[in-house]
Amino acid sequence: MGPCAIEVESLRKSFGGQPALRGVSLRVEHGEMVALLGASGSGKSTLLRHLNGLHRADAGSVSEVRVLDRVVQRGGVLAADIRRQRADVAAIFQQFNLVDRLPVMVNVMAGALHRLPLWRAMTRRFPPAECQRAWQALHRVGIERCAWQRASTLSGGQQQRAAISRALVQEAKLILADEPVASLDPASSRCVMELLAGLNRELGVTVLVSLHQVEHAFAFCPRTIALRAGEVVYDGPTTALSAERLRALYGSQSDELFAPAERQLPLAVPALRAA
Structure with missing residues (x-):
């Protein structure tokens, strides 16, 4: 396989003996805009923090993280030039920093x-x-x-x-956006997502954005990677997701993925897709 923006193999991370990531593997190509979807506790933030070396994988694991064609960490050991690598990776946080x-x-x-x-x-x-x-x-x-x-x-x-x-x-060259619209009103949320999409479309910046609500994925991200309990449970076109499929994947947690007004409309997600 050729060079890519993000490549993760068998990533495992535990906190206090509790697994947060359970052998996650994924690949994001240069120039993609991808939604990282999941309910609370799914492992989205933990995964993003491994991509720029803010977290280390479990020591002794066979995991490897490559970003922008360079090794960030392998087996829980950070690359010697990790500080220099971070210059090409921007992190955008929910609380703005x-x-x-x-x-x-x-x-x-x-x-x-x-x-x-x-x-x-x-x-x-x-x-x-x-x-x-x-x-x-x-x-x-x-x-x-x-x-x-x-x-x-x-x-x-x-x-x-x-x-x-x-x-x-x-x-x-890569933006890792961790719930960038979670604390914003709907108008501000759309503005921020439109700006990220513009950077991706006009400048070719790769964007991986973690999201709590699915409507933003449908509106702005052609591809979605869905996490549940630290595992990838879906990776494919956002348009292939439906309200029924999300409920099958997340059960009672699926309510977290829909905006309040949508929770009363079982077909709201397919309607967004058609729009």
Whole structure:
């Protein structure tokens, strides 16, 4: 098989003796936008944190994680150049991970730190070219007017757009988005998902986005990988999923995968697919 953006083989992870990932294997091609779907406790966040080396697989396992054609970890041992590898991988979190007291522009400029000397970060004396790149990123997501506000003054949707701007400044080739819309209202959720889809479509950035509700997968992700209790239970076209299939996979947990208004409509997911 040729090079790919993400390749995971037999990934196992336990916390306190409780298995979180049970031999997960998957592959994501360069330029794909893939939904990682699952109810609470399915292992989505744990899996994403293995892809950039924030978690290590169980020691002594036969697992291997490759990202952007490079080994991130093997058998629970991180690659020696893991810090350099992270420069090409942006993480977007549910809670935004911005420094509240700093201006939005400074938060966004953090995406450039991997290619700047430490003294520039410490003194906040960024090169004009990097400042211009940050301004363009903020303009792309529509919050350039907020550039010099404290991050804490932004709404949740604006803060998530700032996090996407940071990934743009980073010039990441892969975005790992961990429940990026879970705490947002419907309008902000759609805006954030549209921005991620735009980066994928227009810049060719590979996007793996974990989602709690299936309607976003239908609207934006051609392919879905579904996890349940640390195992892959579905990997294929999003259009092949149906409300009945999701209920068969998740049982009583399937209610978590539908927006409240949809829970009263058994055929809501196929309707989304047709739309």
